Structure formats: C-alpha cells, structure tokens
Amino acid sequence: MNLLGHPDLVDQLAAAHALGTLRGGARRRFESLSRENPGIRSRALLWQETFAAFTEIQPAMLPNPQVWQRIENLLPQARKPAVEPTSAVATGAAEMLQNLRRALSLWRGLAMGGALAAVVAAVVGIRLDQQLGQRGSELAQAKQEGAQLTAQMAAQARIEYVAVLQDDKQAGSVLVTFDPAKRALTLKRVGDYQMDADKSLELWALPPGQAPRSLGLMGQGAVARLTAAEGEVAPSPMLAITLEPKGGAPTGGGPTGPIVFKGALLKTEI
Amino acid sequence: MNLMLRIAAQDTASAGALKELYDLTSGRMFGLALRVTGNREWAEDALQEAYLNIWRIAGDYRAGLSPPMAWMGVIVRSRSLDFLRRRNSERADAGVELDDYLQDTIAGDADDPLDMADASQQATALRQCLSRLENKQREVVSLSYLRDLSHSELAEQLKLPLGTVKTWIRRGLTQLRECMERFAS
Numbered sequence: 001m002n003l004l005g006h007p008d009l010v011d012q013l014a015a016a017h018a019l020g021t022l023r024g025g026a027r028r029r030f031e032s033l034s035r036e037n038p039g040i041r042s043r044a045l046l047w048q049e050t051f052a053a054f055t056e057i058q059p060a061m062l063p064n065p066q067v068w069q070r071i072e073n074l075l076p077q078a079r080k081p082a083v084e085p086t087s088a089v090a091t092g093a094a095e096m097l098q099n100l101r102r103a104l105s106l107w108r109g110l111a112m113g114g115a116l117a118a119v120v121a122a123v124v125g126i127r128l129d130q131q132l133g134q135r136g137s138e139l140a141q142a143k144q145e146g147a148q149l150t151a152q153m154a155a156q157a158r159i160e161y162v163a164v165l166q167d168d169k170q171a172g173s174v175l176v177t178f179d180p181a182k183r184a185l186t187l188k189r190v191g192d193y194q195m196d197a198d199k200s201l202e203l204w205a206l207p208p209g210q211a212p213r214s215l216g217l218m219g220q221g222a223v224a225r226l227t228a229a230e231g232e233v234a235p236s237p238m239l240a241i242t243l244e245p246k247g248g249a250p251t252g253g254g255p256t257g258p259i260v261f262k263g264a265l266l267k268t269e270i
Numbered sequence: 271m272n273l274m275l276r277i278a279a280q281d282t283a284s285a286g287a288l289k290e291l292y293d294l295t296s297g298r299m300f301g302l303a304l305r306v307t308g309n310r311e312w313a314e315d316a317l318q319e320a321y322l323n324i325w326r327i328a329g330d331y332r333a334g335l336s337p338p339m340a341w342m343g344v345i346v347r348s349r350s351l352d353f354l355r356r357r358n359s360e361r362a363d364a365g366v367e368l369d370d371y372l373q374d375t376i377a378g379d380a381d382d383p384l385d386m387a388d389a390s391q392q393a394t395a396l397r398q399c400l401s402r403l404e405n406k407q408r409e410v411v412s413l414s415y416l417r418d419l420s421h422s423e424l425a426e427q428l429k430l431p432l433g434t435v436k437t438w439i440r441r442g443l444t445q446l447r448e449c450m451e452r453f454a455s
Contacts, residue, residue, distance in 0.1 A: 015443050019411065020418050050450060053392035054415045055343025057400070058305045060297035067300075067314050068292055071321050075285055078322045 003033060003040065010040055011047075018047035160268055163239045165261035167193065174218075174261045176203070176239060180230035185215060187224040193260070195243065202244045204255055205236035212240070212255055217248050239265050274338065278329035288325055295339065296321070299346045306350035306416050312357065316350040323349065340393070351418060391453075399449035407442035410435055 003010055013030050016022040022030060034041040161178040175188045187203065195201065200219075203226070204212040215233065216226035218241065240262035242255040249256045273294075276287035296317065303313035303320070323345055331341055400408050414424055421439065425432040 011447060012443070015447055019415050019439075019443065021414055021421055021439055023420050050392050050396060051415050052340060052344060053396040054412060055302055055347045056298075056337075056339045056393040057397045058298065058302040058416075061301040061304050063296055063300040063314055063317055067318055068289070068296070070318050071292070071325075072285070072289075074318075074322055075288070075325060078325055 004037065010043055014040070014043035014047045017044055018051045161233060161265055162268055163263050163265045165239060165241055165263040167261050173263075174241060176265075178228065178233050178265075180234065183227050183229060185226040185228045185233065187218050187226070189218070189222045198246050199257075200244050200246050200248050201241050201260065202248045202255065202257075204240050204242065205233055206238040206240055207236045214249065214255075215239075217244075233265070234267070236265055238262060274328045274331045274333070277325060278331070288321065291324070292321060295342060298339065299342060302343060302346050302416075303350045305412075306347055307354050312353040313350065316346065316353050320346040320349045337393075347416065354417065395450060395453035396446075399446050399453070402449060403442050403445055407438045407445075410438045411442040411446070414439060 003013075013022060013026075014034075017027060017030050030040075030044075034044045161176075161180070163176040165174040165176060167173070173190050175190060176185065178185045185203075197220075200217045202217050203215040205215055206212050213232060213236075215228050216224070218224040240255075240259050242249070243257040243260050244255065245257075273287050273291045277284050277291065299320065300313060300317050303316045304310065307313045307316060320342070324342060331338070400412070403411070410424055410428070410430075413419060413428075417423075417427075419427065421435050422432055424430070424439075425435045428435070
C-alpha cells in the first residue's frame, strides 16, 4: 500500500513508533520510509517530541536526603574530562532530544515561511536527484561489500545541512542542502529570478567575525552542484548569494555585488 | 534557567548551583526514576548518577531547544533504564498488578500540581490529553514509553492478557492522537 495516500495511517504508525510499541519488521519498514519521505519523517519527529514529555509529567516523590549527600561527596572527582562509558548513554539520549528539537524547529520554520508546498517539493526533488546519483555507486559498493553493509549504512543517522535562501521580496528562493559525508553542496532555485547573461550568482558562507568565504558559482540552470568541506560550510550560521560579474568576484576578495538571497543554515540529524 | 550556565561555569559557585537545581527538580526526577525502575533503591542510584551526569554535561544544555525539565527527564529516564536492564533478573516488582501502580500514581497526582513554568508545551498538552484516557489505558501507554516495553513485555509485567494490552494501547493511542491534534494548530 502507498502510505503517502493515507495520512491517518502514517500518523498512527508514527505514534506507535515513537511510543516504542511498533517493533520488528514493521518498525524497520517505517523507519526506512521516513528516511525517504520528509512528510512521514516530520510526523515521526513530532510524535517523538510529544512522547519525550512523558518524562516531565510523572508525579513527584521525595528521595532520601542521603542521595544529595552522596552526590555532593562525588562531585570533586566527577568532573574529569574522560566520561565513563555508562554515562555516554544518557549523554547521547540528551543530545538526541536536542537534535530532535533542532530538526523540528527546521520543519516549523519552513512551514511558517509560507511556501511550504514548494519547499517540500523542492527538497524532495533534491533528495530524489541525490538518490539517483547515488544509485550507481551504491550498486558497485553492494557488489564489493555485500548488501548487508549497504543496509547498515542506510540505517545510520544522516547529518545534513539545509538552508532556504530568500530574496527580500520573498518572490524566489534558493534551497541549499549540504551533505558533509559526500562533500556535496546542492543549490536549487525556486521561483522566477531573472538575471542578465553577463552576471553570475555566487554563494558565500558567512562565518561569524570573519570575512565571507566563497563556496562557488551558480550558473543559469535551476540546479547547481558544488563541492565543499564541512569546515568551509558548517561554522557559518548564514549563507548568502550575491550578484557578481560573470565568473564571480575576484579571487581572494569578498563579494562586490548586492546580496540577492540569504538565509540561515540549519543542521539536521535524523 | 541560568542554573545550567552557573553549573557549566565550573567555578566555586557551581556546586551551589547544582544543589539549587537538585532542590528544585529532584522530587519530579525521583518520581520519574521510580516509575521507570519500580524500585526505590535503584531509583535513588539512577538519580545520583543522573545529577552527576548533569554536573558534567550542563554546558551542552541549550535553553532555546528544550525546557530544562525535558532535558533532565531524558537523562534520568536513560539512567533509570540502564539500571532496569542491568538488574532485570532481580526485579523487585516483577509481576506487580496494574491496580497497585494505579493507586500509587493517582494518589501522587492529586497533591502535585505541575509547575508549568519549567514544563514544555508538549508536557502540558500530553498531560491534559492523558487525563482524558481511562486509568488503565493511561497506565499501559505511560509504562510502555517510560520502560520501553513491547506489548508482550507489558502483558508479562502487568499480568494481563496480550490481547487486552494491545487493545488498550491501540485505543489509548487513537484517543491521544485525536486530542493532541487539537493542541497542534
């Protein structure tokens, strides 16, 4: 059955998944669908966030006063840089909650941007493009290392960066996704921004307290693919696109033309 | 909550800040640990480890992303589950009847208004929606999440038929979804 045509069923599965009662093959199938489909993924994230609140609403009980005494006694030796393995679990869980909130605030931000349908369509488009491009190399890899490894890789959390760069009239936008593992920076133009043939659009990272750093040029086409290292992209909370002479701003210097699109860079970890 | 920053600062005032945080939150966090482990001694051990954990990683806390109670709750539940799994063979309350849980939680709820200032919106909504479920449905849904239990593990622990657990969870989730929908917009 095509889940996408049944939003109620998607929601039901997302809730059972977040509660933890969806198990075995059904759980794996749902997780693989949610990795592929942003709509399903956003439902899954929303329910995970909802149920995380179970930990906040339990009735209070009074612990034995000795518990604080024990904590206080252990404080001097507790703050060592090396964290023992047992506490790594809790640390990881807390990090997961924060990452979950980050991902959700991205979804909510997109929804508030107004152009949700266009944005989701474009993001799905980019993902499909990426998947098609990946297929060839994945096949070769599967032959080399066996299908099991491929499945493991697919099951791993993916970190990516997303930015929706908008012009000040909100007429057009550029969607940027960055996959640090593949060093792949993808730009996709949505809307009808027109520019002269003797100009180029140039993408800049705006690291705090430093000069803008050029990430490359966007041609006349709707999609551009650039290569960048994580260190060139990730430290910048903002990205911007300027209108430059054909071929871009002089190497080594900063941007010379006006900013056409800009927006926040968000890290998603799903 | 500036307390987290003061704890993370690692200066002479940090221990005092942790004590303040403990006084404000340990009751609720102990309630959570007790619900997960079902055993006072383990809950106190989990609580101790959780606050030592918070002491170490308070600098990772981001106020913009989650309210402090939600962040701490995740840590306490995780430590409590560690204890539960480590000592599952010697569970003190294995096979406790559901009615015993219900008596505890209902009595605890009555004189314990949730401090909404520190709670997330999700907590407010979830609490209201849960209160509309039948007691037994609320209990199996809560325990399923808090203890990370499957249908069959729940049935075993609560001495209930598997079919009953499945039905209660399914109905409980359906009602929760309808109710949460109204909060979502």
